[in-house]
Amino acid sequence: MRKTTIILSTLILISCAAKNIDTDKINSLDYFEPVAFINLINxxxxxxxxxxxxxxxxxxxDSIVNxxxxxxxxxxxxxxxxPSLQKSFEKEVADLIFEKFINKNPKMNIPTPTIDSILQINNSRFTMLNVVTGFQRTKKNFRNQTLKSLGIGLLTLGSAIQIYSKNxxxxxxxxxxxxxxxIVFENKTDLIESKPTKPSVLRSELIKTFRNYYF
Incomplete structure (x- = not known):
């Protein structure tokens, strides 16, 4: 089981495209295999x-990017x-995303040591990194939480009903x-309640990320 964890913000934030490089300056683009941290709530x-x-x-x-x-x-x-390099890479990716997008650390504007070494080894100029975070509930968990919410609603005569997101x-x-x-391009999409494994959702997220940029 992968030990890397990443804290998910429950706030819905506005997409945060920064001052990004013009696409006509990127003659070719390398990319890392997308990294995903999907939590399962049992x-x-x-x-x-x-x-x-x-x-x-x-x-x-990865298939959609291709x-x-x-x-x-x-x-x-x-x-x-x-495998050890992959582990270091994923740890640094999780830390980078957390510091840059959640903590909004202004110092996090350079590749991490492991990422930089990979870029140098591959003689890569521009390289894209896609990271997906999210969660899914098991069917039993979602059913139990829904029943619990309904029970609380009945006890409080509807004054306190908690709605649980499934994904x-x-x-x-x-x-x-x-x-x-x-880093010459950065963006994040709004948190949405959709299944992260669904190809149509992943495609939509990619297009939203690069809207008015590559799309």
Whole structure:
């Protein structure tokens, strides 16, 4: 089980495209295989990052990115074959996303050490990183929480009814420029209550991320 965790904000935030580089300056674009941290909430109401669901989301988004390879001017996908390097990469990605988008740390505008080393090894100029966070509830958990909510509603005569979300997804996207050792594109999508494994949802999130940019 992957040990990396990432804290999800429950607030719905406005997409935060910063001062991003013009696309005509990106002649070719490399990209990392998308990283996903999808939590599964089980019947005991405990939450853990689920590797199989996270990998499914990663692979499906990777396929969607490839469908738009001409639009993005994709050169290649950067492969990480060393398990220990992959672990360091995922840890740094989680920390980077948390610091940059949640804590809004202004110092987090450069590639992390592991990311930078991968860019240098692959002679990559511009490289895209897509990160997906979210959660899914098991059927038993969602049923139990719904019944609990209805019970509270009956006891309080409808004055206190808590509605539980079954799923959620938020995507974060960065483009690194290894020449300037900086981030030249950043954006996140609003948190939505949709199933993160659904291809149509992942496609929509990707298009929203690059609306008026690549789309």
């Amino acid at each position: 019947k005991e109401n405990t939450t853990t990052v689920n590797d199989s669901i996270s990998q499914l989301v990663s692979h499906r988004l 469908e738009y390879s001409d639009r993005f001017r994709i050169r290649k996908r950067l492969e990480i074959r060393d 959620s997804i938020t995507t974060y996207t960065l483009i690194f420029d290894s020449n300037g050792e900086k």
